[in-house]
C-alpha cells in the first residue's frame with residue numbers, strides 16, 4: 001500500500017467513526033490543486049539538468065494552505081499528495097488556522113552544489129509564485145531543504161510581489177524567521193513524548209531511545225531528550241548507524257556530524273547495521289527520516305514499547321496493525337511532529353504583526369499547543385475507543401469537516 005492509499009484509508013476510517021456524509025467525504029478526499037512543473041537549470045560545469053517539481057494544495061477550509069518543500073530523489077506526485085493531506089489533518093490537530101499543502105523536487109540535494117541548489121529553488125519559485133502567498137499557500141522546510149532554501153524562495157517571490165516575509169516560514173531569523181523554529185519539530189517531539197510518558201507514569205529520565213534520522217528533526221529531538229536525561233542509545237542517518245548502550249554523547253555527536261556530514265565513524269560508539277536499527281532494544285523508537293520504514297517486514301522485530309512518529313507516515317497500515325496487536329503505543333505523525341508547523345504559525349503571526357517574539361514565548365506556547373492537542377486526542381480515543389492514530393485523525397477530520405460545512409457549497 002503506498003503513502004496515499006494509507007492516508008486515504010485512515011481518512012475513510014475517521015469518516016466512518018464520525019458518520020460524515022459522502023458529499024463531505026468526497027470533497028475532503030480530492031485535493032484542491034496539484035501542480036507539476038519542469039525545472040531546468042545550468043549545472044556548474046555548463047551542462048543542463050532538468051528536474052520535476054510538485055506542489056499539492058490539499059484543502060483550505062480552515063485557512064491558507066501550509067506545508068514543507070522536500071528535496072529528495074524519491075519525491076513523486078502520489079507521496080506529495082499524501083503528505084499534503086496529512087498537513088490538512090495535522091494543522092487541524094494542532095488547532096492552527098491553516099489547511100494543508102506539500103511540495104518537493106525529485107533531486108538529490110547532496111549531489112548539487114549550493115549555487116545549483118539556489119538556481120533550482122529560484123526556477124521552482126518562478127513556476128509556482130502565483131499560487132503561493134501568505135494568504136494562499138505558505139511553504140516551509142522539509143527533508144533536504146533548510147532556512148537557506150526558504151530565503152531563496154522569499155527573495156524570488158519578492159521580485160514578483162514585493163517584499164513578503166510571510167510567504168515562507170522556517171526562514172533565517174535575519175529575514176523575519178522565528179526564534180525557535182529550527183528546533184521546533186524536535187522540541188514538539190519532546191513535548192509529545194513527555195505527555196505520552198506522563199500518561200503512563202513514566203518520564204524521559206527513565207527511558208532509552210533509538211532515533212532514525214539525524215537531520216533537523218532527529219538531531220534536535222535527540223539533543224532535547226538527552227538534555228532532559230533520556231538515554232539516546234542508537235541513531236542512524238544516510239551515512240550509517242551507530243550505538244552506545246551507555247548512551248550517546250549527543251552534543252559531541254552533533255559537532256561531529258556538522259564537521260563530517262554524517263554519524264558514521266563517530267568515535268564514542270560502535271557501528272551498527274542500519275537495517276537493524278529499528279529492532280534495537282529500547283523503550284521509545286523515534287523514526288525521524290523517511291516514510292514507510294515500519295512495514296510488514298520490520299514491524300514484527302520492533303522491541304520498543306512506544307513509537308513517536310517524528311517523520312511523516314513512517315508506519316504503513318499493516319505495520320500499524322501488527323504493532324497495535326502487540327501493544328506497542330504509537331503517537332502518530334499528525335500529532336507527534338506538529339511542533340514544526342505550530343511554530344511556523346507563530347512565525348507567520350510575527351510576520352503579519354511585524355512584531356518578533358522572545359524565544360521563551362515561542363517555546364512556552366508550543367508546549368501549551370502540544371499538551372492541548374494531546375488532551376484533545378485522548379478525549380477522542382475515549383469517545384471512539386480507538387488508537388491514538390485514529391484519535392488524531394478523527395480530531396483533525398472533524399475540525400476540517402465542520403469548517404467545510406460552515407463555509408457552505410454555493411458556487
Ligand SMILES: NC(=O)C1=CN([C@@H]2O[C@H](COP(=O)(O)OP(=O)(O)OC[C@H]3O[C@@H](n4cnc5c(N)ncnc54)[C@H](O)[C@@H]3O)[C@@H](O)[C@H]2O)C=CC1
Pocket residue numbers: 068141142143144145185212213214215216217218236237238239274288289290291310311312337338340341
Ligand atoms: N523539518 C521539519 O520541520 C519537519 C519535518 N518532518 C519530517 O521529519 C522527517 C525528517 O525531516 P528533516 O529532519 O527536516 O530532514 P533533514 O533533511 O534535515 O534530515 C533527514 C535525515 O534523515 C536521514 N536519512 C535519509 N535517508 C535515510 C535512511 N534511509 N536511513 C536513515 N536515515 C536517513 C538523513 O541522512 C538526515 O539525517 C521527514 O519525514 C519530514 O517530512 C515533519 C514535520 C516538520
Ligand SMILES: O=C(O)CCC(=O)C(=O)O
Pocket residue numbers: 066067068069090138139140141142169170312337338340341342344
Ligand atoms: O512548518 C510547516 O509549515 C510545515 C512542516 C511540514 O512540512 C510538516 O509538518 O510535515
